[in-house]
Amino acid sequence: MMRRITPLLWLLFSAGGTVAALLFPVHLFLTGLAFPLGWLEAPNYEALHRLLTHPVTRLYLFVLISLPLFHWAHRFRYTLYDGLQLKHLTELIAVLCYGAALLGTAMTAYLLWTIR
């Protein structure tokens, strides 16, 4: 089974890497640094909530959160194999990594689906 889905996993890795490269720096800079440090004023609840009612925002957030999680799963798997020499735990590591990405995706989908 692993061999069959490897191209898909690689595609998710590469799509997620592109999303993270293009969009994470600006989001992380604003949400993680500029807003908390008071360099810029954080958007208020109403403004963000209004944004979230739009289907395009929901689709955007789904892509923004889910794909980079799969990027992490794929890359981190190999980091563990090579960096920590855990080749013998291949299957366990794969299940944990992709499982976590799937869980995060399911949570994102659930929240975006039920938010009102």
Place this chain on the structure above:
Amino acid sequence: MSTEPHYTLYHPRWYRRRVSVWWWLQNRSYTAFVLRELTSVFVAFFAVVYLWQLRALAQGPEAYAQFLARLKTPRFLALDTVAFLFVLFHAITWFNLTPKAMVVRLRGKRVPDWVIVGLNYAAWLVLSGGVAFVLLRDR
């Protein structure tokens, strides 16, 4: 007897030098490689922060205020600073690698690497501006 040959079952013990877990500290390009691989951890970290923000927004104004307050704690400011540097490193290495992963041909000629890299950086600039515009617009 099974028909499958058991090549690995009775092989003699190979001589293999044990490689230290810190092999990547001995050489600068190995270190850069491992740091690049580690960027994925910070990518995942921020994806989870955004998921957390989404949950706060779903729960209501108090939860969102709590989320904003938590991000102001020194622990999160330190984590976010480190994460920002790693995510930048990811973005730069990712853009610079694209021409190696993707060869584009136009009218039979290979598009030069710097054009592909340049387009990536241009897209990065435009998208970052767009995101900033939407998040900073009305409040």
